[in-house]
Amino acid sequence: MNKFTPLILLLLFSTITSTAQYNNEFGSTEECYEKTFTVVAWVLTDTTNSIAPLTENQVRLAIDNVNSKFSGICVDFNLCEFNELPNHRQDTILKGTHDEEIAALYRKKNVINLYFAKEIINEDPDPGPCGYAPMGSTNIPSDTNKRDAIFLKKSCFSDVVLAHELGHYFGLYHTFETDANGIESPTGDDCATTGDLVCDTQADPNGSNDVNCHLDPQDADPVSGLYYEPPVCNIMSYYTPDCEQYFTRGQLDRMLMIMKTGRSYLW
Ligand SMILES: [Zn+2]
Numbered sequence: 001m002n003k004f005t006p007l008i009l010l011l012l013f014s015t016i017t018s019t020a021q022y023n024n025e026f027g028s029t030e031e032c033y034e035k036t037f038t039v040v041a042w043v044l045t046d047t048t049n050s051i052a053p054l055t056e057n058q059v060r061l062a063i064d065n066v067n068s069k070f071s072g073i074c075v076d077f078n079l080c081e082f083n084e085l086p087n088h089r090q091d092t093i094l095k096g097t098h099d100e101e102i103a104a105l106y107r108k109k110n111v112i113n114l115y116f117a118k119e120i121i122n123e124d125p126d127p128g129p130c131g132y133a134p135m136g137s138t139n140i141p142s143d144t145n146k147r148d149a150i151f152l153k154k155s156c157f158s159d160v161v162l163a164h165e166l167g168h169y170f171g172l173y174h175t176f177e178t179d180a181n182g183i184e185s186p187t188g189d190d191c192a193t194t195g196d197l198v199c200d201t202q203a204d205p206n207g208s209n210d211v212n213c214h215l216d217p218q219d220a221d222p223v224s225g226l227y228y229e230p231p232v233c234n235i236m237s238y239y240t241p242d243c244e245q246y247f248t249r250g251q252l253d254r255m256l257m258i259m260k261t262g263r264s265y266l267w
Pocket residue numbers: 164168174
């Protein structure tokens with residue numbers, strides 16, 4: 001045994017321990033968090049009135065529906081302010097430019113700020129998204145203007161879009177995520193370390209077509225030969241199913257972990 005062996009053993013042991021802790025806590029709680037997050041809405045209004053304005057009632061209704069999707073961890077969202085901003089120029093948001101301006105001008109600290117615009121212009125891969133949010137993690141982010149800023153496109157606003165962006169904000173990846181953590185196998189063997197890091201969302205080959213709640217056409221993983229059976233009704237997928245869209249228990253637990261750590265500063 002050379003003099004480094006104890007150190008190597010210690011490192012090995014602590015790696016195994018931390019992995020085991022993560023797996024044990026992850027996806028296993030039935031915890032009720034009993035937390036209400038405060039939401040403030042900022043609606044950029046089109047001063048030419050070329051499109052119907054988004055009403056406070058529409059936003060309240062969407063939040064009510066979102067609350068039912070988070071009820072499994074006893075979390076809800078409360079719209080405390082609804083502000084209209086007559087500003088035609090910023091009604092089209094160029095991601096990375098106008099969003100900085102808007103968040104610097106209009107922002108309530110330590111609450112979730114929703115900004116509604118007519119158009120969102122983004123770089124590839126999704127040039128015209130329905131929304132985007134800062135990704136949550138277990139680390140508290142630095143206090144920048146856009147830390148708690150979720151941008152939403154008025155014409156495609158819905159409870160599912162809002163729930164999807166809140167999912168990202170509380171640390172959920174897409175069910176088809178490959179860039180951040182690598183490709184998840186449909187066998188599920190590597191589900192905790194690849195894809196969306198959540199084990200009760202099956203591997204998703206980034207489809208958008210589904211028929212009767214199944215991927216269509218079917219698609220097989222070239223490595224295992226298994227056919228994908230992605231969660232087409234999941235809020236964090238890109239399918240547009242006829243079914244009610246939901247978060248899984250594993251996703252709710254992952255968000256809960258991030259609510260208690262990286263988003264713990266929220267009122
Ligand atoms: Zn997304």
